[in-house]
Amino acid sequence: MRHFIGIIKDNLTLSKLTLFSNPTTSYLHIAVLRTTSHSPSTPPNDHHLATILSLGDSSRATASTIIHSLITRLHRTSNSLVALKCLLTIHHIIKRGPFILKDHLRTIRSTNGRNNLKLSSFRDGSSPATWALSAWVWWYACYIETILYTTKNMDFDIYSSLIEKEKRRDLILSCMNSDLIRDVGLLVGVIEEICKVPDNLLVEKDRLVRGVMELLGNDYLSMVNEILVRLSEFKERVGLLSFDDSVELASVLDRLTGCKEKLLRLFSVKKISVENLWEMIEELDRKIGVGGVSQLGLVTGL
Template sequence: MKDLNLIGIFKDKLTLSKLTFLTNSPLHIAVLRTTTHSPSSPPTHHHLTTLLSLGDSSRATASILTTALINRLHRTTNPYVALKSLFTIHHIIKHGPFILKDQLSVFISSTNIGRNHFKLNNFNECKSATTWMLSAWVRWYASYIENILHTSKNMSFVISSLSLTFLEREKQQEMISSYINFDLIKDFASLTRVIEEMCKVPDNILVENDRLLKCIMEALVNDYLSIVNEIVVRVVELKERVSLLSFNDSVELSNELNRLMSCKEKSLQLFCVRKQKESVDTLWEMVEELNGEIGMVSFSKQLGRKSCNGTESARFGDRVLRTGDSVKFASGRLRLK
């Protein structure tokens, strides 16, 4: 394993030497420095900041940098390089300038391969037990980031970005209140899928001694808190509309609430967070309450229908002839003798 790491580090130095002669070398060098072969060491804050700064100069440079980063991800067989490439993409999504995020969106739009945008479903390095376990992390992390990009595109904002200001939150709540029920439930379902994807994180037996995996988990915690806030805003709005939901909307929403509740135990194990713990606890309480309210409203509506049906049946029964009832006929010819 050590020999492989040394070979990887040597390859990085050799590539850096070659890049000094290229026109766009600063961009490629920035990508290489954030995605080195060095095991366990995450990209430094300095290198990440430099990369974001270079990618913010023009649309052309942002495109070149994004392409270089994706190519680095596709061509490597080293799980550390793949994880660092994905971590860098994740960092761009969360902290990058609009122009870089936009180029990632362009990449997603230009791939016609379903949701497997990074083409890492079959990534597997079996040279050691460690690389085999890290390969599982690569496959999961790629799927998670694809989910983030796909969901953000559908919802028209980056769901894992930094916390919104008070004014931005007020504007968002006003916008959400104007959604029709179908779109509101669709948003809720999309956010639930992100939580589900988070909970598929591989066994964290390596996390304790691996700084890169620790950084990935820290990024995941921040995403979790951000998404919890997004879900809470929508649950508050849905609670206001419970009595107005159609039967089909109620059934679909109840299914999505149950899917989210199935993630509760795993998410609480993964994200033992102190900051914003109140909002996390509030989420699960509100989800249970909303599901209960949907059940009560649906039961009341069904009871109301049965009551109406019973009344109609009674009225109809009054109009049905019973044995022994006398009947008057207008025609005397039909009079019984």
């Protein structure tokens, strides 16, 4: 019955948009509605997502309307499925959307430097299943806020193409130690947020949640690759690190190591890059142990 009512709501909204909305923008609102429908618990249709991304590349006015429509729908809905689809759509825009669409997404009002999707009070108590999905909505909004914050503060797109990443490798060589440590810390922050994902039992039962986890798995590997590049540079500089740099780097590596157990449970597929990351962390720990971790313990009395 709830699913049936949701379909009726979508059809009524489509009718209103067709009859009463500004014809120059109604098709954009319709595209958002179709992508984030009340239909069963499945990820947004690939065709509808492609339409959103394509339309968002046409002009700044169009991109602004799409983002405004998407955020408005996210804030007005009390349906956990619609909310998750809105967040999934935003995630896809961040990962593979055109620049102007991403740029308008960054204009969401921020609090304390972080984009604020304002979903901490979201509740869908219509059933035990939707109540459980509400926890995913809260967490997913926080995760997307973290991604937006990280991208903004690293001054580059963490989802950039392989060619762009290769060009960036040369820039990393000229970065100061403090900048590299800051970047690794921000990337580790994304991984820490991944590890806060709600109870994984829903993953096997809910296709929408599985869609979220698939994007998370890809994000995790992207973070691993970005961290590896920077740790490889630290491997070359380890003998030149100051005491303060050693302490900060050791602290960041410790945060990442603290995520290892949860990450192994979340993502069971073995990747060479992941194995290389844990090996490099152990190697760096050994190399900076005397100058970094051990001295940190002496200073703090640990």
